[in-house]
Amino acid sequence: MAKSGILFVISGPSGAGKGTVRGKVMEREVGLAFSVSATTRVPRPGEIDGLHYHFITKEEFEKMIENGDFIEYVAKFQNYYGTPKAQVESLLADGKDVLLEIETIGANNVRRMFPDAVMIFITPSTFEELERRLLYRGTESEKLQKLRLRIAKKEYKSMRRYDYIAINDDLDQCVSLICSIIKAERAKRSRNKDIVEQFNQIK
């Protein structure tokens, strides 16, 4: 049986920097497959269907929601964005490792769908730092900022369900830590039964 891939999930509150971290890890780490999100929004000039996004209609998207075809999805500015489950499953079956960036609510869902997923919680080292980042974004109303902080406090309650905690005070260090976690997980004995088997067959 071919070895299946590993699903890595980055999550954490708004302001933790999970999107930036994921982008940098994808650039650096060799051998991570890219999972293409589905969306109902109109393609921007130059965007290619199946490469940047799977562009589907609102009806198609809602049908997929009904069928439980998404690992997670969000509605933003009248459009849906989601991670199709089938695509991730097929990448993993091909032995490819996948890195997803997901909201904390979706992350709990991933754990149920993929019990072997490696769950990484990203956070600055203190709540004060998160507060500072959210408040100084500047592009958001005070009301929205306060809402985000209230949500963040709740999101920290789910920390205990994660396998790793990656402190993101320094972006480079955090990216390098995630890459280390990926390499270490690949070297776990439980994920290398083929090697153990091979050596145990020596007469």
Add this chain to the structure above:
Amino acid sequence: MAKSGILFVISGPSGAGKGTVRGKVMEREVGLAFSVSATTRVPRPGEIDGLHYHFITKEEFEKMIENGDFIEYVAKFQNYYGTPKAQVESLLADGKDVLLEIETIGANNVRRMFPDAVMIFITPSTFEELERRLLYRGTESEKLQKLRLRIAKKEYKSMRRYDYIAINDDLDQCVSLICSIIKAERAKRSRNKDIVEQFNQIK
């Protein structure tokens, strides 16, 4: 309560390169405490007691063996060499991470004494490569070489008790993998209860 350190153990058959790997990791990785071995051999010029070795008498050493004071010990060329348990315990209690290089028989012992130890099995990717390394060492008699190979086959049977398997075909890659494992283990949620606690206390 202060956070206790992590005990990392490198093991594997002769010819896997565990000694070289340990040396390179100690050079590279910041924050690993050095565990000083005890020995009954005479200090060489320049060697300092407590720094290079704890130089003790044969009687003292054998008393310590009787008391179960060693994590492991070997007898080589009429002299004893051993890793004192008390020293490792005291480093870990101080929150310092320790990296030991140990024979596979001793490694099973470590697991019993330190259930939270991170056990890493080092091996070339094939048994043929191990054979090649052992046979081409050249400094050993054919009889000793064959004995080593027979022992190595047995040592692979213990692979399933390790947490990680580190392939050592390329020294730099293997050293870098061990450093990744160290960083990843430090980031495990189960080893960072203080951080989880801190965020969960936010009102």
